Amino acid sequence: MRRLIGVDIGGTRTRVGAFSAGELLARREFPTQGMEQANQAIRNLLSQVGWERPEAIGVGAPSPMDMRAGIILGCPNLPHWRNVKVVEELREAFGCPVYLANDATCAAIGELEFGHRARDFVYITWSTGIGGGIVAGGRVVWGATGQAGEIGHMVIRPDGPLCRCGKRGCLEAVASGTGIARAAEERLGERLPAKEVVARARAGDPGARGIAEEACRAFGQGLAIVWELLEPELVILGGGLTQAWDYLGPMVMEALGRMARGKPRVVLTKLGDDVGLYGAAALPDHFPKEWASR
Ligand SMILES: [Zn+2]
Structure with a gap:
């Protein structure tokens, strides 16, 4: 043992x-x-x-x-x-x-050993930041220095907001909790945590709803790129924003459906935090x- x-x-x-x-x-x-x-x-x-x-x-x-x-x-x-x-x-x-x-x-290793136990999948955390891990054929894909799967730093808007990594328009800068909070500060003129922006969007606030929709579209675009690149058996999501998946999920899946061929399967982690x-x-x-x- x-x-x-x-x-x-x-x-x-x-x-x-x-x-x-x-x-x-x-x-x-x-x-x-x-x-x-x-x-x-x-x-x-x-x-x-x-x-x-x-x-x-x-x-x-x-x-x-x-x-x-x-x-x-x-x-x-x-x-x-x-x-x-x-x-x-x-x-x-x-x-x-x-x-x-x-x-x-x-987290991807956690999913491989204890979670959904798929052999070909991508784990993505959608939270304050956006991170990922890739498992192919039951093995972790590490890359040359261990940085493979940094999905949050794929550039999806070349002229978009500045990311903490120094680049512009990374998926993380646009669609993470931090990105949502920044958009709220710029457009609603209020410093709000992403959770609050999502709550207001759900309650029907049009400004907050626009921000949530945009983040979901960008996140769906990120998932579509990952899907086309790897064709994983599953895309497994975790992280704080997935707690509102009942509301955000349909918007993400709508964008993913438009931008990916085939039928990507997206599920939430069973292991929580x-x-x-x-x-x-x-x-x-x-x-x-x-x-x-x-
Ligand atoms: Zn970045």
């Missing part, structure tokens, strides 16, 4: 979980701070489940990173995680192999062997 620890560092909350034989034994969740706090949470978890040490630790984070070196480079969302050698520090603290990957790729945590725990079994020389 493999005893694995998953760590899912989120922009607002961090989750840690202890898994044995593919089962989540115990989990903890707390507002994201830095390395020291994550370290302590793992210690607490180990004493809770009575393990001296785990066999391996997998870490997912929503940040630019050097996967091979095991370093989180940090971003405005993660001020406590700038240039943190997370792999080296956890390996020294817990005496086991440690692996690091992008959070959306981890823990999809990234499950995937982080299974990351040690999927991390590219040739990169894991540590």
